[in-house]
Amino acid sequence: MNHVTTGTLRLPTRVHFGYGTRGQLGEVLGLSGRRVLAVVDPFLIGTPVFGEMVAGLREGGFDVAVYSDVLPELPIASLDAAAAFAREFRPDVLLAVGGGSALDAAKLVGLLVAHGGPLSRYYGENLVPGPSLPLVAMPTTAGTGSEVTPVAVVSDPERETKVGISSPHLVPTTAIVDPELTLGAPRGVTAFAGIDALVHAVESFTAAELEPAWDTVLPVFTGRNAFSDVLALRAVELLGSSLAVAVDEPGNRRAREEVAFGSLLAGVSFGATGTHLSHALQYPIGAATKTPHGLGTGLLLPYVLRACLADAGAAERIAAVGGALGSAASTVDERARDAISSIVALNRAIGVPASLREIGITAAQLPQLAELASRSARLVAIAPIPAPTAVLLDILADAHAGGLSERSDR
Numbered sequence: 210m211n212h213v214t215t216g217t218l219r220l221p222t223r224v225h226f227g228y229g230t231r232g233q234l235g236e237v238l239g240l241s242g243r244r245v246l247a248v249v250d251p252f253l254i255g256t257p258v259f260g261e262m263v264a265g266l267r268e269g270g271f272d273v274a275v276y277s278d279v280l281p282e283l284p285i286a287s288l289d290a291a292a293a294f295a296r297e298f299r300p301d302v303l304l305a306v307g308g309g310s311a312l313d314a315a316k317l318v319g320l321l322v323a324h325g326g327p328l329s330r331y332y333g334e335n336l337v338p339g340p341s342l343p344l345v346a347m348p349t350t351a352g353t354g355s356e357v358t359p360v361a362v363v364s365d366p367e368r369e370t371k372v373g374i375s376s377p378h379l380v381p382t383t384a385i386v387d388p389e390l391t392l393g394a395p396r397g398v399t400a401f402a403g404i405d406a407l408v409h410a411v412e413s414f415t416a417a418e419l420e421p422a423w424d425t426v427l428p429v430f431t432g433r434n435a436f437s438d439v440l441a442l443r444a445v446e447l448l449g450s451s452l453a454v455a456v457d458e459p460g461n462r463r464a465r466e467e468v469a470f471g472s473l474l475a476g477v478s479f480g481a482t483g484t485h486l487s488h489a490l491q492y493p494i495g496a497a498t499k500t501p502h503g504l505g506t507g508l509l510l511p512y513v514l515r516a517c518l519a520d521a522g523a524a525e526r527i528a529a530v531g532g533a534l535g536s537a538a539s540t541v542d543e544r545a546r547d548a549i550s551s552i553v554a555l556n557r558a559i560g561v562p563a564s565l566r567e568i569g570i571t572a573a574q575l576p577q578l579a580e581l582a583s584r585s586a587r588l589v590a591i592a593p594i595p596a597p598t599a600v601l602l603d604i605l606a607d608a609h610a611g612g613l614s615e616r617s618d619r
Contacts, residue, residue, distance in 0.1 A: 216434030217427060218481050219359060221346075223383045226473055228466065231347065231387040234262065234304075235269045241343035241382065242301020244272045248291065248315040250307030250349065251277045258390065259306065274298045276318075279311050282364040282371070282495075285328050288314060292321035302343040305381070306390075308402065309353030309502075312346050313361035316379045319344055328363060328374065334429045334587060337376035346381040349390040351455075351469040352402025352503055354409055354476020356384035359429050362492075362502075370493040370581045375429040380480070388462070388469040396456055397501070399468075400559035403452040405503030406472035407552070408487050408510050410444035413437050413479040415517060415526045416591045430483025432591055440478040445533040447471030449551065453558045486513045486596055489588035490605065493581035498568050507561040508568070511549045512608040516594065518545060523593035553613050564611025575605045 225233050238245055245266060253259040254277050266273050276294050280287045295303075295318050305315030317328065319342035331337055346356035355361070360375045391399070419432030433441075451467035458464060490513075491505035498505075517523040528541040531548030538544045553563070562568055570578070579602035583589060589596050 216436040246300035247304040308350040312355035316361040337378040344381040350402040351472040358480035401501040401503035404507030408506040409479040410475040412484040413482040414441035437478040444475040449534040485592040489585040565609040
């Protein structure tokens with residue numbers, strides 16, 4: 210298997226990982242000022258851990274305002290309201306605490322305060338004109354990797370799919386990943402966020418290798434690279450071994466730690482490489498079904514990988530994923546198929562549906578979903594196989610029919 214020897218990473222200035230790392234919060238916020246706007250998931254309001262966090266900051270001399278009207282999937286109108294609140298408060302620094310929606314909301318609030326709206330001006334890549342407000346990101350779920358990535362995703366009612374805004378200026382200033390904050394996550398959140406992290410890792414590792422033009426502005430996502438190869442496979446190992454344990458034993462500190470670290474590594478990896486077909490297909494599916502993002506990407510991943518087996522180079526990479534998931538098979542073909550079987554088994558163990566039919570998608574919807582997915586040209590271009598609309602439709606038809614089991618792909 211060929212390994213690339215170039216790479217690009219764009220990361221927070223600081224990344225702190227481990228139990229207790231939230232103790233660094235005052236220090237890192239203080240680097241940017243004393244007026245802190247905390248953008249948080251509404252369920253955190255009233256919880257002891259968040260109350261202690263805010264009280265500690267105020268005792269330390271910080272002026273803290275809290276904004277918690279964060280809506281799932283981030284409708285753009287809700288972000289305009291959040292930005293209006295922020296402009297009135299005039300923060301020096303943003304603090305994001307919560308799941309992917311809260312972290313993405315804070316990224317986009319900082320963008321709107323710094324550069325103005327409407328958000329549609331920034332849809333796509335490299336359209337943010339300069340730095341945003343400083344942002345300290347503290348995830349309470351393990352999955353999105355948003356604490357280290359240059360992308361935020363919104364729901365635009367004028368479109369039939371979710372829309373991404375991608376820019377190095379959206380990378381948070383600091384990431385604090387304390388697994389303690391994930392211990393209270395419900396089973397479904399743990400499962401769907403965690404499987405999305407596995408999709409990030411696998412799609413990062415299997416992404417196309419893009420030839421960078423070093424004498425011009427680089428795209429936000431640059432394809433698989435020398436960094437992502439190492440990070441993504443380690444993320445696969447951690448998530449493959451510990452995600453089901455974290456779902457079934459929510460108080461298992463070791464499993465929570467490994468899933469959080471796997472999610473972080475996957476975020477660093479795909480924040481450089483990008484993701485591909487599972488995500489391109491999930492954007493319109495998520496918009497149509499209002500199902501959790503990770504449920505959709507996790508459901509789709511085995512079918513995407515099965516389509517990618519047609520390419521020998523992709524099959525070799527999928528085989529490496531199989532090895533990271535525990536396959537000891539002697540041939541590339543067997544290890545690649547073991548990779549798909551292992552992901553199917555993990556999905557089943559944690560409650561990810563096995564077919565699009567199970568989440569309400571009809572056969573009649575598939576052509577429109579394929580066409581909408583094809584508009585995510587950046588994601589499709591990073592795929593390891595050519596993926597015109599007809600190929601996307603084939604994958605959707607396969608996922609709609611279902612039928613993959615832990616051994617049926619052989």
